[in-house]
Amino acid sequence: MTLAARPARRRSQRGLDDRLFPGATAVSYVVAILLALACVIPLLYMISLAFQSDAEVQGGTAVLLPSTWQWGNIARVFDAAPFGRFLLNSLIVAGLITISHLVFDPMVGYVFAKFDFPLKGAIFTAILATMMISFFVRMLPLYVMFSNAGWLNSYQGLVVPFLMDAFGIFLMRQYMISVPNELGEAARVDGASEWRIYWNIVLPQTKPALAVLGLFSFVFQMNEFIWPLIATSTEQMRVITIALPLFNKESFTQWNLTAMASLLLFVPICALFLFTQKYVVRGIAMSGIK
Amino acid sequence: MSLVDTVPVVDEGTPPSPTRRQGRRVTPLRRKQIITAYLFLIPAVVFFVAMFFYPLFNELLTSFTSGLTDPVPVGFDNYLRALSDPVVIHSFLVTLEYAAGSLVGSIIIGLLLALMLNQGLRGRVVLRTMILVPYMTSIAIVGLLWRNILDPSVGILNTALHAVGLPGQEWLNTAPLQTLIGITVWQESGYVMMLFLAGLQAIPEEVYEASKIDGAGVWTRFRRITVPLLAPTTFFVLLVGVISSMQQFGLPYIVTNGGPGDATSLFVFQVYQETFTNQDIGYASAMAFLLLIFILILSFIQMRIGRRKDLV
Incomplete structure (x- = not known):
């Protein structure tokens, strides 16, 4: 599975002689x-x-x-509730998580793509297995852990459960397998440090995969619902996805303001999607490839 | 059916990476490689243990106790109670019905769209974009928007019905689960379409060419080539779809609050209620674990069958 060069339009002309019936x-x-x-x-x-x-x-x-x-x-809508703050909270949380995914997922994917070491298979399987662990299984223990640590209702509390992502690691590993080894080998012979080889040589070659990863991480975290619902209690820390239904409950006759508040989240995500469609399409296609 | 829920099949036959594979002896260079690999992995191991496996272990322990405050070990009581509790069984069945309905709907519409767009319709990029927008929209927005549209008194659908002389409908009272299914189909058909498009593009053109030369008609080609070769994709959509439907929380929470009555109390909504409303923690943990077991079984089926490429 590679990201590059999917022959997208190969069959775009088919159909003309493939009609099921006239018209x-x-x-x-x-x-x-x-x-x-x-x-x-x-x-x-x-x-x-x-x-x-x-x-x-x-x-x-x-x-x-x-x-x-x-x-x-x-x-x-900004007078009715601090939606500026809610949106800012969402951006901070989704932004931090996205940065963390972009830093850590490729690092881990790189190790699994290019290194051989004892327990490699076991560790990789364990990480992939976390994809099967529903958030609803982690929900309560995380709540208790974070409550004891005093992290509920804080940015670190919203961010830390999502710092890495097994799917992102898998994606980056698949992509990095196809990155040729020669340049890294040459640099290694020249005495470059392992970190430099990764950071200066391998990572820059994975930009298309990083774009997909960053985009999906950001959109999904902006839209995230269940954890912020549980982990925040004050208006100060509320993110916009949680603020919307609460606002609607408090002022349920003002559907116009609920809709306007929804636009605060919808318009940026929609614009982002329109400008980065190519990557979205690629990302979805990759999620289905085995 | 979000992307992050997808479980790719682990390719066990991955050849060992070509770097440093000079026999079994641990050369200094190889030792350096091993150390490097472990150093790169430290953050990940810490993270996944602390944020996944340790909570999982805790949840398992809790599920065998009476709760968090003054826990008393109760053995399998919570599990036995959940498996015989009509509320839990109802919730599980409702969730299965929701999963089945939304999957059948989104597979039919998604496949139809993929087949149409794959013919090279002019403007298909624009159409694809339009169809994908709901999928990129937060469940919070989707839920509120449809609650407004379907509202019996201020919703635009009833206004439209009245305008053409039809009686108003209270969908969220008369057919709540079907309504949630409809909203899900609306939101996720685009995603399913994308998966089928990728599947269609992976069918080699030569197969079609060869059958054309053999004189196969369009319908025969669809039945004998397209359908069987899309089977792996369909299977993937089904499993990912069931797994993500099992975890649908936003719609019952925002649109119906599980009601009316318990008509839309989807499984994870029920888990949430037991945890945070009823605070029956041990019981809720057992329910969450039953969900995990169900998802694990489905995932193993996927891996088994996914590996047998000749079959699917």
């Missing part, structure tokens, strides 16, 4: 477009909802579009 292509277009619209229309409606007036969302009859776009809702 099949036209039907495909219609069905595909309808399904694609079904995917985005609810999210577009959320944008519309975010700019509706209180009267429109409380009127008992939903409206598709606001009669006038209430740009003031943006400011109102």
Whole structure:
């Protein structure tokens, strides 16, 4: 399994002589477009909802579009609850975890890809096996551990359970197997330190895999729900995914503000996705390859 | 069905790395390599022991006790209780139903989309992007958005029904589990589509060419080539899907609060309730461990079958 050079368009021309019945292509277009619209229309409606007036969302009859776009809702949502702080908390936590994944996952993957040592197979299997350990099994013991350490409701408490990730290690190992050994060997003969070989020679060659890893780590941590729900108790430490349902519970008639608050998380993630699609597509494809 | 939940099959036949393999003797160079490897591994070993295996061990111990405060050993009582508790059994069955429904839905739609997009439709990159957006969206947003859309009084779906003269529906009361299944299918079909697209691209073009020369029609080619060669992908989707459905928490927590009644009390939501609401810690630990055992069994099946490439 390599990341590089998946022949993406190899078969893009097929289909013209493969029609199931006359007009099949036209039907495909219609069905595909309808399904694609079904995917985005609810999210577009959320944008519309975010700019509706209180009267429109409380009127008992939903409206598709606001009669006038209430740009003031943006400011109102920050007045209603400290959403700036929530978003900042999310960014700090997801950012720290992403950096940690980018530092440690390739390091560990490198060792398993390029070194031979006693217990290698056992350690690798043990690390991969952690993928099967559901977070719901770790949830309570972690809560107790962190409570005893005084780490609940702190950044370290939110970050530490996710500092490394077995899937990221697996991904980097697979990629590094295909990185040629010659340059590293040459540097080793020249007396370069092992760390320099890794940092200056091997790591720079894995940039595409690092991009996938960083992107997925960041998006998944921004969207993470269960641990912040358990591990935070004050408004100060709350992340945005937890703040959204709480805010909705407190001001359940103001769906416009809930939708606007949702946009604070949705718009950046969506923009990131649009700009880095290539890597997202690659990452998902890799998750399915055995 | 998130990416981080996926369990790739361990390739046991990995050839030993070509670096330093000069016989069994431990040369100074090889010793240096071994030391380097261990130094690089120290942080990982510390992390996985402290954050995975030690908690796992603790949870196992707790599951054989009455709880955290003044724990009394109770043997297998918590497990026996869970296995005969109608609430737990109900929750497990509801979760299986949720898993089955959302998998059937997202596999049908995902496969359909993959087959259509794989024909080289013009604008397929745009379509693919649109279809994937829900998958990239946080469950918090998805849950709240659908709760609003489905709301009997202020939701836009009922407004639309009224506008065309149909009666309003209270989906979250009349068909709560099916509604959660629908939301999941909406969110995850794009991910399944991507997996099938990757599977389709891996089928060699030559196979199709050869069968065309043999005069096989489109339908025959689909049935005899595409379907069997996609079987490994389908199998992967199924297992990953069941494992991640077993851990669906956000939707019942945000959309239905497990209700109405216990209609959508998915398994991990039940574990969460036992842990933090009822604080029946020993019992909750046993439930979590039963979940772990279930996931382990599924994963071993995946590894077994995944290795037998001739079969799938």
